[in-house]
Amino acid sequence: MKVALFVPCYIDQFYPQVAIATLELLEKLKVSVHFPERQTCCGQPMANSGFEHLTQPCNDLFIENFSGYDYIVSPSGSCVLHIKDHLHGNETEAAAIRSRTYELTEFLTDVLQVKQLDATFSHKVGLHQSCHGQRGLKIAQMSELVAPGFSKSESLLKMVRGVELISLNRKDECCGFGGTFCVSEEAVSAKMGKDRVTDHLQHGADYITGSDMSCLMHLEGILKRQKSAVKVVHIAEILNA
Incomplete structure (x- = not known):
């Protein structure tokens, strides 16, 4: 199995430890991981802002970098969903890439079918289900549906020794980040993020985790401004701990 690691811009620039944890975790699971060094932004910020017509150079470079792999794996649900829904260009190659691109947790459960992990993280953890992952990639069930959860x-996370998952009042509520939404509607975004943080704090979380570092970055900013001792950590870091 030849797997390409797709690292989003904000992880590359601000949270490189998440990319490293993803790489190490996949290698522990005996996956042959490759890192296309010429990869850049997938184009999601432009598309979210209404400028998808300007993303073709990003699409072309993505296709050039990630063609020929069995799978493309990324520690970001939003970037993966963007590729799955919006990657176009050389349509034969684009279609193949769209079908082979996975967010990390869905790759672990759906492709590798991981049943146990050699990891320890002895803390109370709150899980933030990001909207892109939950509603786009179907990584988790939506609570408003009358369906098995x-x-x-x-x-x-339940495979990790020592993890105590806390309950939340609204476990699938949006954090308010929303990509460029947090810039264009900063007051609404901040209030939504504060509500999300409060839910975790009320239930005694030591850490807030999730599959999208962009959401966690938003929550981290609020926690720091509140001078909270609670930290954010990407799920890859816990699974690799």
């Missing part, structure tokens, strides 16, 4: 992220 599931969460791929939660099932993986």
Whole structure:
């Protein structure tokens, strides 16, 4: 199995430890991981702002970098969903890439079918289910549906020794980040983020985790401004701990 690691811009620039944890975790699971060094932004910020017509150079470079791999794996649900929904260009190659691109937790559960992990993280953890992952990639069930509940992220966290998953009042509520929404509607975004943080704090979380570092970055900013001791950590870092 030849897997390409797709690292989003904000992880590359601000949270490189998440990319490293993802790489180490996949290698522990005996996956042959490759890192296309010429990869850049996937184009999601432009598309979210209404400028998808300007993203073709990003699409072309993505296709050039990630063609020929069995799978493309990324520690970001939003970037993966953007590729799955919006990657176009050389349509034969684009279609192949769209079908082979996975967010990390869905790759672990759906492709590798991981049943156990050699990891320890002895803390109380709150799980933030990001909107892109939950509603776009179907990584977890939406609470408003009358259907059996599931969460791929939660099932993986339960394999980690020492993790105590806390309950939340509104476990699938949006954090308010929303990509460029947090810039264009900063007051609404900040209030939504504060509500999300409060839910975790009320239930005694030591850490807030999730599959999207962009959401966690938003929550981290609020925690720091509140001078809270609670930290954010990407799920890859816990699964690799």
